[in-house]
Amino acid sequence: MPHREPPKAHRRYARAMRVDATRAENLLWQALRGSRLEGFKFRRQVPLDGYIVDFVCYAARLIVEVDGGQHSENPKDEARDAHFAREGFEMLRFWNNEVETNLDGVCDHILHHLQGRMRSR
Template sequence: MRGVDESKTGRARSLRSASTDAEGVLWYRLRARRLNGYKFVRQEPIGPYIVDFICREARLIIEVDGGQHADSPHDAARDRWLADRNYRILRFWNNDVSSNLAGVLETIVTTLAATPPHPDR
């Protein structure tokens, strides 16, 4: 990848192989354009961060978090940095994905439908 820090790429690869159960469940539904034809990739380096899932075309990032992320100043700073670069972020708790997958997918589909095409695409 052009302009990507190789250490971030290696870290992203290791995160892909060590995904949580909730990330695995959601990835199964997102991969291979299973969600209304949108393409997602997982554990993608963006600047100094690695995001769980991203639809590049819609500039939509999806994060699946455990309790360690509650009220995290690091996550707040990260979200601001990404938002400043015109990314939108949806955050779901692991238990949301596990217990309400249909609701999580509905939220994602609704957000994608409301996403105007990016001017650079």
């Protein structure tokens, strides 16, 4: 997927979301930032194709979302996931409380998917 510069409003909103991140997003970011997860580089709150994704690893084409209860069986999230699947991304979703109570398990799960995606390339 070629890189397209996102609209200024999306960039501004993503920046605001980085400042106003949830506790779970901040915890996971501390584990992912600076290539801390086995050298995989992540970006956070990235405007991508009209959406803002919580975390993305472009090398593995993996998107990680950290969600609260408002995302339970949300049709908009299903459409978004389908869009990114068509673009070759895999989407992982975790609940806020899962990240807050089992950060190591979440990171292990993410790492497993990262390694699998890199092997299949």
